[in-house]
Amino acid sequence: MTVKEVVEKLNFKVFSGAxxxxxxxxxxxxxxxxxxxxxxxEASHIWITLQTHKNVMAIATLKELAAIVLVKGYKxxxxxxxxxxxxxIPILGTDEDEFEISAKIFNLLNQ
Amino acid sequence: xxxxxxxxxxxxxxxxxTSSAVKKTLKQLNVDSSIIKRTVVALYEAxxxxxxxxYKGTIYVDIDQEAITIRLVDExxxxxxxxxxxxMGYSTASPSVRxxxxxxxxxxxxxxxxxxxxxxxxxxxxxxxxxxxxxxx
Ligand SMILES: Nc1ncnc2c1ncn2[C@@H]1O[C@H](COP(=O)(O)OP(=O)(O)OP(=O)(O)O)[C@@H](O)[C@H]1O
Ligand SMILES: [Mg+2]
Numbered sequence: 001m002t003v004k005e006v007v008e009k010l011n012f013k014v015f016s017g018a019x020x021x022x023x024x025x026x027x028x029x030x031x032x033x034x035x036x037x038x039x040x041x042e043a044s045h046i047w048i049t050l051q052t053h054k055n056v057m058a059i060a061t062l063k064e065l066a067a068i069v070l071v072k073g074y075k076x077x078x079x080x081x082x083x084x085x086x087x088x089i090p091i092l093g094t095d096e097d098e099f100e101i102s103a104k105i106f107n108l109l110n111q
Numbered sequence: 112x113x114x115x116x117x118x119x120x121x122x123x124x125x126x127x128x129t130s131s132a133v134k135k136t137l138k139q140l141n142v143d144s145s146i147i148k149r150t151v152v153a154l155y156e157a158x159x160x161x162x163x164x165x166y167k168g169t170i171y172v173d174i175d176q177e178a179i180t181i182r183l184v185d186e187x188x189x190x191x192x193x194x195x196x197x198x199m200g201y202s203t204a205s206p207s208v209r210x211x212x213x214x215x216x217x218x219x220x221x222x223x224x225x226x227x228x229x230x231x232x233x234x235x236x237x238x239x240x241x242x243x244x245x246x247x248x
Binding site: 032033034035036038039043049051053054055058059061062063064079 | 123124126127130131134148151152155156159211212213214215216217218220221224
């Protein structure tokens with residue numbers, strides 16, 4: 001499933017990195033501890049988190065993640081947005097919390 | 112090939128810039144992408160440890176046909192008990208660093224899991240040297 005399809009089905013806001021909306025998603029990881037994500041997320045995963053600073057993009061870039069979802073209305077910082085646009089890794093937003101949105105994404109991916 | 116990079120304490124904005132530079136270089140050399148990923152994950156963790164725990168440091172990167180060797184030499188508080196620091200979950204990260212999502216105590220274990228060889232030498236009150244080695248083929 002592409003990032004774009006997930007955005008449309010779950011009504012996500014697209015903050016940045018729109019050129020990466022065609023990225024393919026093969027799974028996901030949820031977490032706010034950066035080195036946990038670094039150690040356990042895989043390439044082409046969608047990452048659900050509430051962290052908004054630039055190191056989030058460093059991890060997404062190094063791990064070649066498909067997209068990032070910020071939960072509970074959190075917004076990315078300006079530097080995070082800039083790197084997302086450079087790397088074409090979309091940052092998405094939702095008002096829901098990590099539990100709810102992880103479950104919804106999981107169900108979508110496993111339909 | 113030899114490169115050097117400098118890292119400053121508290122500079123979280125630029126943390127990761129050495130890792131992305133090395134990633135670009137390895138890509139240009141057509142290194143296998145899984146080896147690139149392992150190497151830059153390890154390097155990122157070691158780089159962030161200087162930013163989070165030390166005062167400043169220099170990263171020396173050497174690449175030849177066979178392998179990449181990275182030495183991260185910092186001036187800082189040093190690590191009193193290296194075996195303990197290597198344990199999953201052990202962290203002395205400050206509250207402000209934890210707020211950013213660092214401090215899970217998983218950085219050094221990540222380095223170990225993503226390298227063919229790693230070593231740490233440290234002197235309390237002086238600094239720490241982390242060496243990372245990955246075969247490139
Ligand atoms: N360069 C360093 N200088 C001084 N102490 C260090 C250094 N690197 C690691 N340490 C010590 O080792 C501990 C464990 O490091 P590790 O990278 O595993 O976890 P962390 O940095 O605390 O958290 P995380 O990496 O999960 O964000 C640190 O909390 C710190 O006490
Ligand atoms: Mg660390």
